[in-house]
Every structure is written in structure tokens, then in C-alpha cells.
Amino acid sequence: MMADRKRFFYDTAGFLIVSILGCIGHFVYELSGRNTVAAAVTPVNESTWEHLKLLFFPFLLYVLWEFFIYGKNIGGFLFSCIIGVLCGMLFIPSAFYTYAAIFGKSGFFVNTAIFFAAVYISFRVRSDRIKKGVDKNKMRTFPALVIMVCITILFVGFTFFPPDSPLFKSPV
Numbered sequence: 001m002m003a004d005r006k007r008f009f010y011d012t013a014g015f016l017i018v019s020i021l022g023c024i025g026h027f028v029y030e031l032s033g034r035n036t037v038a039a040a041v042t043p044v045n046e047s048t049w050e051h052l053k054l055l056f057f058p059f060l061l062y063v064l065w066e067f068f069i070y071g072k073n074i075g076g077f078l079f080s081c082i083i084g085v086l087c088g089m090l091f092i093p094s095a096f097y098t099y100a101a102i103f104g105k106s107g108f109f110v111n112t113a114i115f116f117a118a119v120y121i122s123f124r125v126r127s128d129r130i131k132k133g134v135d136k137n138k139m140r141t142f143p144a145l146v147i148m149v150c151i152t153i154l155f156v157g158f159t160f161f162p163p164d165s166p167l168f169k170s171p172v
Contacts, residue, residue: 006070007131011123014062018119021058023112026051040156046170048093049162051111053155055092055118059085060148076135078144083135084126088118093167106171 025042032038041057043050063071063081071077095114100106129135162168 004131007127010066010070011127014059014066015119015123017062018055018058018122019116021061022054022115022119025054025058039159044159047162047168048096048171049158049168051115052089052092054115055088055122056085056151056155059088059119059122060152074130075133075138076140076144077130078148079135079140080126080129082144082147083129084122084124087125088120088122091118091121100171 028042029035029038029044034044041053043053059081063078063085067077067081071081092114095117096106096111099110099114158168
């Protein structure tokens, strides 16, 4: 029972912190004077790919802090977290492109709602996986770290060398 309350507290705090940091992150690159370090972790344009950073990096920061507070005592904690954030990240382009295809455009409020839904999905999926013990094996910590590092490298690399694909272009 106490573990459920603790999980609810950390999930709620995480949702709020990641949501706030993600919203602030939207403006960091421009406010930083187009700083290269800011470019690596915050959007440099309005592409869907760049907006995935608004979820990934705040979530990563929160989860790493949470891991050192109590998560290291939970087998598979980081693996559950990476599965959660991947689900949230998959939701963003799926919802955005579906909405845009149906209505022919997207808007600020819908895009913001999609972001908040993605944050919720990320925390919900990881919380459910932790609660059910799906990823209990501590051997999953290393693969989770590898996946986190690979995603980080992809974000940084594709920021400076974006592929020629609609996912990496600002919508017109």
C-alpha cells in the first residue's frame, strides 16, 4: 500500500516536472542565443523529431534523479522507464500526423495536448511495468542505459545532421 502511494507521488511529481521542463525547453534554444549545447537537448526547429526532445531529455533527467533516490533498489527500474518514454515518444508523431492528416493542419493547443498526453503515457507505462514486475531482472539496467545513450546520440547527431525526411523538417 505504501509503495503504491510512493509510486503515485513520484509519478505525479514526475509528470509535473517533465511537463514544465518540456514546455520551458521549447524556448531554450532561441533564448540561449542559439547555443550549441542547448541545440543538443532542446528543439532547434518545429520538426516533429526535434519536439521529441521535449519529452525525452526532461524525462531522462527526472528518471536518473529518481533512480539514485530509490530506483536502484527496484529491479529493472531503468528498463521500465525507457519502455515508458519510448511509448510516449511513439505517441507524439502518431497523434500529430494522424491529427494533421484528418484536419489538414495542427495547432498550438492540440500539439500541447499531445505533448501532455505523451508525458502521461510515459509515466503510466513505466509505472504499470514496475508495479507488475515485468522488468524485475536487474540485468536489464545495462541495456536500458545503452538505449538511453543511443537515443541521446541520435538526438544530438540528427540535430546537426538531419536526414532528408519529413520527420526532421519543420511543417510548413
